Amino acid sequence: xxxxxxxxxxxxxxxxxxxxxxxxxxxxxxxxxxxxxxxxxxxxxxxxxxxxxxxxxxxxxxxxxxxxxxxxxxxxxxxxxxxxxxxxxxxxxxxxxxxxxxxxxxxxxxxxxxxxxxxxxxxxxxxxxxxxxxxxxxxxxxxxxxxxxxxxxxxxxxxxxxxxxxxxxxxxxxxxxxxxxxxxxxxxxxxxxxxxxxxxxxxxxxxxxxxxxxxxxxxxxxxxxxxxxxxxxxxxxxxxxxxxxxxxxxxxxxxxxxxxxxxxxxxxxxxxx
Numbered sequence: 001x002x003x004x005x006x007x008x009x010x011x012x013x014x015x016x017x018x019x020x021x022x023x024x025x026x027x028x029x030x031x032x033x034x035x036x037x038x039x040x041x042x043x044x045x046x047x048x049x050x051x052x053x054x055x056x057x058x059x060x061x062x063x064x065x066x067x068x069x070x071x072x073x074x075x076x077x078x079x080x081x082x083x084x085x086x087x088x089x090x091x092x093x094x095x096x097x098x099x100x101x102x103x104x105x106x107x108x109x110x111x112x113x114x115x116x117x118x119x120x121x122x123x124x125x126x127x128x129x130x131x132x133x134x135x136x137x138x139x140x141x142x143x144x145x146x147x148x149x150x151x152x153x154x155x156x157x158x159x160x161x162x163x164x165x166x167x168x169x170x171x172x173x174x175x176x177x178x179x180x181x182x183x184x185x186x187x188x189x190x191x192x193x194x195x196x197x198x199x200x201x202x203x204x205x206x207x208x209x210x211x212x213x214x215x216x217x218x219x220x221x222x223x224x225x226x227x228x229x230x231x232x233x234x235x236x237x238x239x240x241x242x243x244x245x246x247x248x249x250x251x252x253x254x255x256x257x258x259x260x261x262x263x264x265x266x267x268x269x270x271x272x273x
Contacts (some may be wrong), residue, residue, distance in 0.1 A: 033268025041260030
């Protein structure tokens with residue numbers, strides 16, 4: 001439920017950012033959209049009773065079968081060359097193409113788990129990310145526009161993994177390290193500073209354009225970055241946007257989420273007012 005607190009605070013944050021005596025000069029855009037990502041990466045759990053730390057390989061998975069919930073919204077406010085934007089993503093996903101890679105018994109060793117021992121491993125992911133940034137338009141003409149920005153990104157994830165192995169995993173000198181069946185849960189909250197560039201280039205009769213977006217950052221994570229590229233078409237009501245989006249999060253060695261990625265097509269409608 002803590003993720004939805006951000007959804008309540010988001011409009012207040014944007015309203016505060018654009019408060020001005022001459023507010024009529026502000027231009028606003030609101031873009032609800034659908035993102036259909038494939039997920040992949042590695043989860044590192046701790047098992048306090050035994051000191052073991054199972055590593056779970058997640059995905060790649062098919063979004064259509066595994067999507068449990070979604071909320072995605074992008075909002076932007078612009079005045080002359082200055083702008084602020086917020087992007088909110090909530091995804092509830094279930095991955096059933098996982099396996100236990102290895103177990104760290106706590107003594108510095110790493111015990112690999114043969115793929116043949118993995119009978120059934122599933123992971124539920126309940127994730128929320130919010131990007132808040134502001135910037136300056138460095139180029140704008142009839143053919144193209146380029147923005148530079150800086151800001152912060154919050155990334156939160158609740159994970160739950162259930163595994164079913166064909167045997168207990170034991171140390172070479174005996175003693176179970178990981179039971180053949182089990183369930184474990186963990187969560188992650190991370191803040192990162194980001195910088196980036198975004199913009200578009202018009203083509204053809206001016207109704208078509210090629211939007212792009214790139215950001216990179218670090219902080220609580222070792223590295224996080226995101227890239228979006230696609231095409232949009234202008235209608236009387238606004239713009240239809242179809243693109244491809246890749247989001248990468250690397251929590252570093254031993255972190256809950258190590259080299260995790262979400263990647264897939266996006267379709268949305270942008271409304272200006």
